[in-house]
Amino acid sequence: EILTTGEEAWVLTTKMPFRSRRGDIIGTFGISNDVSELVSTQKALERERNILRALIDSFPDHIYIKDHAGAFMVVNRAFAAFAGVEDPYAMLGKTDFDYFPSDLAKEYQGEDLEIFETGESLLNREGQRRNAKGEERIMVTTKVPLVDEAGERYAIVGMSRDVTEQRLAREALLQSERQIQHIVDNSPAVIYLKNVDGSYLLVNRQFEKLFHLKRKDIVGKDDYAIFEREAADMFRENDILVIEEGEAIQVEELVPQDDGNHTYLSAKFPVRNLAGDIYAIGGVATDITDRKRHEQALSRLNDELMEANENLRNAQEQLIQAEKMESIGRLAAGVAHEVKNPLAMIGMGLEIVARRAGEDDKRLGDAVERMRRGVERAKDIIKGLVDFSSAHQLKLEKQDLNAVVEEALALARWQLQSANVELVREYSDDLPPVEVDSTKVEQVLLNLCINAAHAMEEGGTLTARTRTGKLKGVERQEGARTERHLRKGDRYVAVDFLDTGPGIEEESFAKIFDPFFTTKATGVGTGLGLSVARKIVDLHHGMLEIVNRDSGGVRATLTFKAASD
Ligand SMILES: Nc1ncnc2c1ncn2[C@@H]1O[C@H](COP(=O)(O)OP(=O)(O)OP(=O)(O)O)[C@@H](O)[C@H]1O
Ligand SMILES: [Mg+2]
Numbered sequence: 001e002i003l004t005t006g007e008e009a010w011v012l013t014t015k016m017p018f019r020s021r022r023g024d025i026i027g028t029f030g031i032s033n034d035v036s037e038l039v040s041t042q043k044a045l046e047r048e049r050n051i052l053r054a055l056i057d058s059f060p061d062h063i064y065i066k067d068h069a070g071a072f073m074v075v076n077r078a079f080a081a082f083a084g085v086e087d088p089y090a091m092l093g094k095t096d097f098d099y100f101p102s103d104l105a106k107e108y109q110g111e112d113l114e115i116f117e118t119g120e121s122l123l124n125r126e127g128q129r130r131n132a133k134g135e136e137r138i139m140v141t142t143k144v145p146l147v148d149e150a151g152e153r154y155a156i157v158g159m160s161r162d163v164t165e166q167r168l169a170r171e172a173l174l175q176s177e178r179q180i181q182h183i184v185d186n187s188p189a190v191i192y193l194k195n196v197d198g199s200y201l202l203v204n205r206q207f208e209k210l211f212h213l214k215r216k217d218i219v220g221k222d223d224y225a226i227f228e229r230e231a232a233d234m235f236r237e238n239d240i241l242v243i244e245e246g247e248a249i250q251v252e253e254l255v256p257q258d259d260g261n262h263t264y265l266s267a268k269f270p271v272r273n274l275a276g277d278i279y280a281i282g283g284v285a286t287d288i289t290d291r292k293r294h295e296q297a298l299s300r301l302n303d304e305l306m307e308a309n310e311n312l313r314n315a316q317e318q319l320i321q322a323e324k325m326e327s328i329g330r331l332a333a334g335v336a337h338e339v340k341n342p343l344a345m346i347g348m349g350l351e352i353v354a355r356r357a358g359e360d361d362k363r364l365g366d367a368v369e370r371m372r373r374g375v376e377r378a379k380d381i382i383k384g385l386v387d388f389s390s391a392h393q394l395k396l397e398k399q400d401l402n403a404v405v406e407e408a409l410a411l412a413r414w415q416l417q418s419a420n421v422e423l424v425r426e427y428s429d430d431l432p433p434v435e436v437d438s439t440k441v442e443q444v445l446l447n448l449c450i451n452a453a454h455a456m457e458e459g460g461t462l463t464a465r466t467r468t469g470k471l472k473g474v475e476r477q478e479g480a481r482t483e484r485h486l487r488k489g490d491r492y493v494a495v496d497f498l499d500t501g502p503g504i505e506e507e508s509f510a511k512i513f514d515p516f517f518t519t520k521a522t523g524v525g526t527g528l529g530l531s532v533a534r535k536i537v538d539l540h541h542g543m544l545e546i547v548n549r550d551s552g553g554v555r556a557t558l559t560f561k562a563a564s565d
Pocket of ligand 1: 023067420447451452499502504508512513517518519520524527528529530554
């Protein structure tokens with residue numbers, strides 16, 4: 001109706017007939033009440049109920065209210081579906097016995113009765129429930145009593161959630177975790193997972209076994225709590241490398257164990273969460289100690305083999321060289337023998353010619369003089385050849401090497417002085433004696449001194465040093481048959497001649513002991529000096545070594561085995 005104010009309103013109207021005494025209707029009598037407010041409240045209530053209804057129907061959980069007798073007062077769509085009913089309202093007034101097997105219905109009823117009796121809610125009880133299709137579902141149920149104004153429990157509200165899928169997923173997860181644990185535990189490798197701070201998240205049985213610790217005593221601790229500092233430092237360093245690189249690495253790690261350090265080949269890798277961030281480091285470490293040991297043994301064996309091979313080659317070369325020297329020696333002896341006599345004859349003839357030529361014929365005199373020098377030189381060479389090929393006989397006597405050196409220096413005095421060479425002596429005063437042919441050894445030393453003097457034509461220093469000691473190793477020499485005689489550990493006596501000349505060019509080293517090898521001008525050197533020296537030293541089973549000094553110049557060293565007295 002439209003009120004006098006012009007507003008629209010809901011009115012509740014009661015109309016009655018208005019009668020006369022005789023009972024005739026003479027009019028109507030009406031009362032109108034403005035009930036707009038009441039109507040709107042009712043509408044609001046209805047709306048609210050609809051919202052609630054829609055809400056509980058849209059819930060995937062089962063929601064129901066049952067009265068004392070177990071009859072449904074409210075049922076939502078999800079529960080109706082579970083009971084196999086399309087329209088939830090159709091279930092109102094019915095009980096569990098109408099929808100579920102009686103044993104289940106009895107069980108539910110029992111629960112309900114207990115709640116009515118005790119007033120205590122049932123919270124999150126997990127149990128198997130069978131739906132209308134006969135499928136077993138795992139449900140988590142909560143039941144709460146409803147209380148009226150008077151404090152009486154008049155109904156219970158139930159809510160059940162189907163957690164079958166979650167439970168199955170959880171079970172599958174547990175199962176797969178168990179599978180992984182089985183694999184990890186039965187691996188002979190050491191396997192672990194640490195978080196980025198270095199504390200252990202997981203270890204396998206091999207880890208427990210090797211370090212005599214229980215899993216629970218490892219998890220949560222870091223390497224510093226388990227290993228010595230040095231090892232822990234190394235592990236941590238590699239872990240950090242994995243985190244920084246964000247990639248798997250393979251490293252060898254030394255791990256202390258009961259029987260000492262073992263070498264492990266560790267594959268370390270970053271473990272990422274779903275967002276892709278590294279939250280842990282995984283490791284699979286295999287003990288390669290044995291493999292390593294074998295490898296080393298093999299490589300040692302290989303080294304030995306190589307050395308043996310090298311020795312063999314050296315020996316062969318020495319043999320060839322010795323053979324060569326011997327045939328050269330025979331040749332030289334033959335040549336010397338054949339040339340000596342004609343040379344002596346020429347020498348004598350020259351004397352006669354010189355006397356006849358007299359003072360007058362200067363040209364003839366000069367020619368004779370040149371011929372004389374030629375003959376002298378030829379004699380020198382013959383003498384060298386004879387030395388080189390001379391009989392293998394030595395007059396061995398116990399000698400003080402210092403004295404022999406002194407004798408040789410005296411013989412070389414003129415050459416050293418004319419080259420302005422300063423002489424420095426560094427003699428050891430506790431040399432054991434050596435058993436040598438002193439004349440022959442003097443010849444060797446003289447050759448070395450003259451070589452030094454020739455190398456220092458502009459002056460320099462020649463140091464003569466003697467020393468003794470135990471041989472640490474034997475330097476191999478081409479062409480020297482000394483190896484059998486001087487051995488590691490032998491007491492030796494040696495003399496060094498150290499000069500300050502230009503040294504020897506690398507390419508020449510291979511040839512300096514060859515007969516007739518010389519870098520000196522024709523007529524100056526025969527190139528026989530060192531070959532004769534080497535020959536004599538060989539006969540003494542000694543060693544002759546010629547090397548360039550780091551500081552420049554040459555070191556010539558002659559070594560003999562000390563004589564046992
Ligand atoms: N102390 C040295 N400094 C530099 N070079 C040297 C030295 N000793 C030897 N040599 C080199 O070795 C070569 C061979 O020496 P070796 O004594 O056999 O012959 P030579 O001195 O040339 O002649 P010879 O000694 O027969 O008169 C020399 O020509 C020289 O090049
Ligand atoms: Mg010489």
